[in-house]
Amino acid sequence: MNQNPTTPEAKITIEDMPAKDERREPATLVDAIFDIGLTWATHGLKVAKGALEASGKTLDTTAKTLDRLADELSKKDGHQAK
DSSP: OOSSOOOOOOOOOGGGSOOGGGOOOOSSHHHHHHHHHHHHHHHHHHHHHHHHHHHHHHHHHHHHHHHHHHHHHHHHHTOOOO
């Protein structure tokens, strides 16, 4: 007797998913759960995009501040920073 039964793998691609205006009411509980998972995945990706954009802006601002600080220190010391 096999102690580790396998579950068939569901395979779906982005092309298989209906467009927003083609979506219908879920026919089964599995469809409803899949739709909820898809919605959360989409939301998570959008939140992650926003977080990365905000981090990028913060890093850019920090880099510019450090560059200005290096310039000011080099002017006081009489050297030119590279």
